[in-house]
Amino acid sequence: MLCSKCNQSAEVLTDGGLCENCYLEAEEHRSEIIQLARQEHEKEGRIEIDDNAKLSEGNDNGCYVQAWVWVGFAETTFDKEKNHD
């Protein structure tokens, strides 16, 4: 089997079709970008980014990182602390 990135033959390929070296390299790249995203955007309890967040990376000078944004229910129809009497 051939790695989809480096085209070297490998005994075992990951789900993404990568050899072990390319996979480790890609994982390192991914976790560095996630750290960068956290530095730029993470606010405790407001914007959170998982360790396994997905990236959407194209040719632009940056990329999208999957994140969780908090939605408050206070004063809305979803308010759980409202009296229901």
Ligand SMILES: [Zn+2]
């Ligand atoms: Zn490879």
